[in-house]
Structure formats: C-alpha cells, structure tokens
Amino acid sequence: xxxxxxxxxxxxxxxxxxxxxxxxxxxxxxxxxxxxxxxxxxxxxxxxxxxxxxxxxxxxxxxxxxxxxxxxxxxxxxxxxxxxxxxxxxxxxxxxxxxxxxxxxxxxxxxxxxxxxxxxxxxxxxxxxxxxxxxxxxxxxxxxxxxxxxxxxxxxxxxxxxxxxxxxxxxxxxxxxxxxxxxxxxxxxxxxxxxxxxxxxxxxxxxxxxxxxxxxxxxxxxxxxxxxxxxxxxxxxxxxxxxxxxxxxxxxxxxxxxxxxxxxxxxxxxxxxxxxxxxxxxxxxxxxxxxxxxxxxxxxxxxxxxxxxxxxxxxxxxxxxxxxxxxxxxxxxxxxxxxxxxxxxxxxxxxxxxxxxxxxxxxxxxxxxxxxxxxxxxxxxxxxxxxxxxxxxxxxxxxxxxxxxxxxxxxxxxxxxxxxxxxxxxxxxxxxxxxxxxxxxxxxxxxxxxxxxxxxxxxxxxxxxxxxxxxxxxxxxxxxxxxxxxxxxxxxxxxxxxxxxxxxxxxxxxxxxxxxxxxxxxxxxxxxxxxxxxxxxxxxxxxxxxxxxxxxxxxxxxxxxxxxxxxxxxxxxxxx
RNA sequence: CGGGGCGUAGCGCAGCCUGGCUAGCGCGACUGCUUUGGGAGCAGUAGGUCGGGAGUUCGAAUCUCCCCGCCCCGACCA
Numbered sequence: 147x148x149x150x151x152x153x154x155x156x157x158x159x160x161x162x163x164x165x166x167x168x169x170x171x172x173x174x175x176x177x178x179x180x181x182x183x184x185x186x187x188x189x190x191x192x193x194x195x196x197x198x199x200x201x202x203x204x205x206x207x208x209x210x211x212x213x214x215x216x217x218x219x220x221x222x223x224x225x226x227x228x229x230x231x232x233x234x235x236x237x238x239x240x241x242x243x244x245x246x247x248x249x250x251x252x253x254x255x256x257x258x259x260x261x262x263x264x265x266x267x268x269x270x271x272x273x274x275x276x277x278x279x280x281x282x283x284x285x286x287x288x289x290x291x292x293x294x295x296x297x298x299x300x301x302x303x304x305x306x307x308x309x310x311x312x313x314x315x316x317x318x319x320x321x322x323x324x325x326x327x328x329x330x331x332x333x334x335x336x337x338x339x340x341x342x343x344x345x346x347x348x349x350x351x352x353x354x355x356x357x358x359x360x361x362x363x364x365x366x367x368x369x370x371x372x373x374x375x376x377x378x379x380x381x382x383x384x385x386x387x388x389x390x391x392x393x394x395x396x397x398x399x400x401x402x403x404x405x406x407x408x409x410x411x412x413x414x415x416x417x418x419x420x421x422x423x424x425x426x427x428x429x430x431x432x433x434x435x436x437x438x439x440x441x442x443x444x445x446x447x448x449x450x451x452x453x454x455x456x457x458x459x460x461x462x463x464x465x466x467x468x469x470x471x472x473x474x475x476x477x478x479x480x481x482x483x484x485x486x487x488x489x490x491x492x493x494x495x496x497x498x499x500x501x502x503x504x505x506x507x508x509x510x511x512x513x514x515x516x517x518x519x520x521x522x523x524x525x526x527x528x529x530x531x532x533x534x535x536x537x538x539x540x541x542x543x544x545x546x547x548x549x550x551x552x553x554x555x556x557x558x559x560x561x562x563x564x565x566x567x568x569x570x571x572x573x574x575x576x577x578x579x580x581x582x583x584x585x586x587x588x589x590x591x592x593x594x595x596x597x598x599x600x601x602x603x604x605x606x607x608x609x610x611x612x613x614x615x616x617x618x619x620x621x622x623x624x625x626x627x628x629x630x631x632x633x634x635x636x637x638x639x640x641x642x643x644x645x646x647x648x649x650x651x652x653x654x655x656x657x658x659x660x661x662x663x664x665x666x667x668x669x670x671x672x673x674x675x676x677x678x679x680x681x682x683x684x685x686x687x688x689x690x691x692x693x694x695x696x697x698x699x700x701x702x703x704x705x706x707x708x709x710x711x712x713x714x715x716x717x718x719x720x721x722x
Numbered sequence: 723c724g725g726g727g728c729g730u731a732g733c734g735c736a737g738c739c740u741g742g743c744u745a746g747c748g749c750g751a752c753u754g755c756u757u758u759g760g761g762a763g764c765a766g767u768a769g770g771u772c773g774g775g776a777g778u779u780c781g782a783a784u785c786u787c788c789c790c791g792c793c794c795c796g797a798c799c800a
Contacts, residue, residue, distance in 0.1 A: 155732080155733090155750080155751095157732090157733060157734095157749095157750085158733080158734090158749060158750075158761070159733060159734045159735095159748095159749070159750095160733095160734085161733070161734080162728080162733090162734070162735095162792095162793075163728095163792065163793050163794095164793090165793085165794075180792085182791090182792090183791085183792065183793090235800090236798090237798095238798085238799070238800090254800070255800050257800090284800090286799080286800080288798090288799070289723080289797080289798050289799075290794095290795095290796090290797085290798075290799090292793085292794080297799085303800095305800090365799095461797095556800075558800085586800085588800070622759095624758070624759060625758055625759090627758095628758090655758085656758085656761085657757080657758050657759085657760085657761075657762060658758065658759040658760060658761095659758095659759075659760035659761045659762085660758095660760080660761045660762090661759090661760085661761090662759080662760050662761085663760065663761050664761085666760090675759080677758095677759065678758095679759080687759095
C-alpha cells in the first residue's frame, strides 16, 4: 500500500474528546472514526488490524474444534421470551418492531440464537459434544460508552458456544477453551493478561473467568496476590482478614448528639472506624427491606450482597422505608428491629469483631460494646465486604494488590440455563431426553485492539506487535526526487511484496520529520529508510518502531534479510 | 438516570461576561516556486446554517427559554 493513497488522515493534535492512549491514537492515527456515541467506523488501518486479530481467533477456535457459523444480528423477541431474558434484561437490549409490528431486537449476545440452531440440528448423544462460534456484530445500548473502542455500543465479538452431554465433558472443554484464550491473547501481543474469577451476572451459570488486559485505563478492578496464585474481580474478591476477638464488655448506651457518619461517631468517642459497625439499608426488586451490617472501615460489596440474596437488583432504601422497620436513619441498630419486616445480613467483619459501636435506633444515641453473638439473636452471617488493597490474600495470606483491567474476553459455564427453558435436548443412550450442558466463550475484537495499544505505545503512537500490525514493514522515502532514491524504494516495495511481506510505502516525499512522525503514529514494527545519503552508499537503514534496533543493511541483501526477519517474527509470535 | 464540562471551517481554539461593520487565529487541504534526516519557507486559493428552534432587540456567535449532540465522573454493565 502506498501511503499517498491510504484513506484515513493522521491528526497532529489530540482530539478534545479523547483521553486514554488507545482512544487518542486510534483517532490520531486514522484507525477509527466516531459516528455516534459508542459507534465507530473502522478505517483501512483499523480494519486490517481487526482482520488479523480475527484470523488468530479463528485459528485457535478451529484448533479446539470450533465450527464457524453466522447468526443474525436481528432476532425475534419471541426467542428471548423462551429463555426468559426478554424480561430479565433491561434497557441495554435494543428492541423495535418490524413493519408488521412484530417485536424484534438487536442481539447483544447469541445464546438464544445458538440454542435455536442446536436444538434443530442435534438430537442424539452421538452428535455431542460440538462447538459453534461466530465473529459477529453485537449491539448493546450501553448507558455510558467511554474511552473510544474500550466500551462501545456496537462492536464485533467472537462468541463461541459449546454443547455437552455431561458436566464432566464441559469441565474438560472449559479447560481447553481457557488454554486457547491464553494462546490467543499471547499471539495478539498482549503481554499482561490475567484470567480471573468473576461474577456471572446476567449470563447466569456457576463457573466463569474473565480475561483482563492489565492497564491503568481499564474499567474493572482486580485483586491479585503478588505472584498471581489468587486473582479475582473486585465484585467477588474475598480477603482473609483476621478480626480481633476480645472479651465482651457490658453494652452501654452513649449520647452522641449530631454524630451520624462513621467518621463523626468514631472521632466523637475517640475510636477508630474499625471499632464501629455500619448499617446500610437496601430495598430489593420486590421492595423488601435489607439491613446490611458491616464494620465501619469496610464498604458493602453490592454484587456479593445481590448474589447472596439471589436477587438481580438492589438499591439504597429511603428514610421512610428505614423508619417503617423501626430503625432510625443515621443511628440504626440491628437490635430491636422488627424481624418480620427486615432481613438482617451481617458481614463477617461484624460477627467476628468485639465491642463495636453501633446505632441505638434513637436519635443522638449509640451503643458501645456491641457483640454480635451476645446482643443479636437474628441475622445471617456472610461475606459482603469490598476487598481493600493490602488485605490478606485468601490463598497465600500476602497483601492483595489492586490493579485495573480491560475485560477482553470471558468464559462461562452456563450449564442448562438456556437449554432447559428452550427445550434443547438430546436423547441419551437410554433414549431419555436430557438438556444439553452449555458453555460460552467471548472475545471483544475492537476492545482487544484498543487494549493492545494501552499496553504497547509511547508518546508518539502505538507500537504494534507484528502479528496484528496493519503492515509488517514501513518504508520511509526521503527526497525521492534525488537520483536513485525512488527507484530504490520502489524496488524494495515490489520485491518485499513478492516475498509475501506486507509493506506500506511512504511515497509522499514529505520532509523527514513529517514522515517519521506519521510512521510512529501508524506504529508498524519494522521500518526501512531510503534516502539519498543511504542510496549513495548502497545502504538501506533499518530500525524498529520500539527503538530497540537500528542498523544499516546492504541494499543488495536487504530484501532477503527483511523477508527472513518477518517470517521469524511471525513464526515466533504464533508460538511455533 | 444523577453530577459536571463542551458545541464557532476537516482538527485544535479565540471571540460570548460587557450585543454593533465583511466572524478571527494556528494546524490541515488545494495551486505554484523554493526546501528536505524528527511535524519547512514564501505567495496565493478554497472552506462557516457560529449545534437546532423560538424569543428579546434597530441589531444576536454574544442575552433569555426549549430542544439536540458530544465528552468526563457516578449509577449500570454478557
């Protein structure tokens, strides 16, 4: 490709709307353009990169017995009524009617569609297991798209679905899929990807992992032990905090005028937040009141609480609801509550600590020396705490580290969540109909491209790993009008192309600085520089985008050298 | 959905508070000449419903109201 013909302007100045590295460089380098909030067109460079990412994914999915299919983006709502998700998924799902008034929707994920396929094509245990995957557009009406391609509304996703006769078979395939994912992200050139335990959310199912590209701009928070023996999303992370048990002191009511927050009460009584108990009231989807109690120095993890309560949505309760249960906002106590109208959930931090300050259910009063076992004969004890950086790892006991990550892939064991309601069954050897057991496996393609930039860039632009770079070699031509220069450049361009090397030729004759800066922004890993000075000496200058190598090659053998180098690098990154 | 910011040429911005002639600047684009190893110089050219609508006014980019769009934080998120 000649740069003079390439569509997609480089932009010198940082666009006002872009903040993160990938967003800035995807716009500045001419890879992608915004069309609407969270909706982008890919320009030729971006399209080449995503095509290479998709090719890697295809190879690896085929290697683990995936069969590629293509399911529709537009689906009838009735299919989602069968699974129950027409009701359970909210406004993220874009719904509309076709010309006949039939309810339709845009697929945000394709469990229903693939189950529809599976049940029509497969009916015997002899056909199991099998794996279908597609690389297809998804639409989610995100409440808040952000950071360029990292969180968008319309996006390309590889989604795979496996179908099994037994849980054991699913377990085995799940491991293979996990290994394939590790290979895929390695081959893309992501150098820091963690597979972590995660919440299963609306997908349902029991076991799941998220693949997180570690990056400051990531929107997920991860806790991990220093050597990675334990890794989990903050939503479900646990810590092995030891709480101090002391001899219970007598319960006593103290006057705490105007002191409502944990900080105020602790300071007023000369104590630490860790010496207090915090009351947080929630309402679940059916407006049932939940009293969550946790030690004052912790926060309630709403995901853990939701999972424990087996409810899909909770929200903070208003003061009126709190008073109806007999509690006093700001001074709420777990004691003396109407156990009929409120469900009391007590975090381990409260149950296993002693002599805490808690509310007295009376304005301007607290109790000192609350002890759960002695003073409360109600409540369910569980872990509803948000892990904090430095809390002890549940596996090693070492301080947990907090990191940010971009979720580039995930894998779920769905079980029969979809196959049962949608009657996707097979006949087992005994002739008995059984629901198929399912797993699903996703990778965000555009998000992966953005994640690679987040992990691999400098102040000038992206530094593409060769496996997904839009081209392998970038030829900068300086002073093409001087004798022999453009001839040399055209010769290299032609010969490298004939050797199967993908070459971008900057034939514009721009000033050196201009050409180099564009080359940096395009980020192709290998660069050749053809200039009058080099041509006169029969040389071609070589350098790598990351600055690691810089060398003069003889013009006579530069084609051989470069072709071999590209082959070696590609083979290496493919793990061969 | 809550909070904040922004909308003037392809991009980045000034002008707005305190209304006033043909709405400016830098970059980019186009033409010509000169230049050529880290974003060149000179000369010239094109490019604008000042986000949209209504209102106030002799007069609105500027003031008022309504709407729309975009970005950031939060809520939410397979």
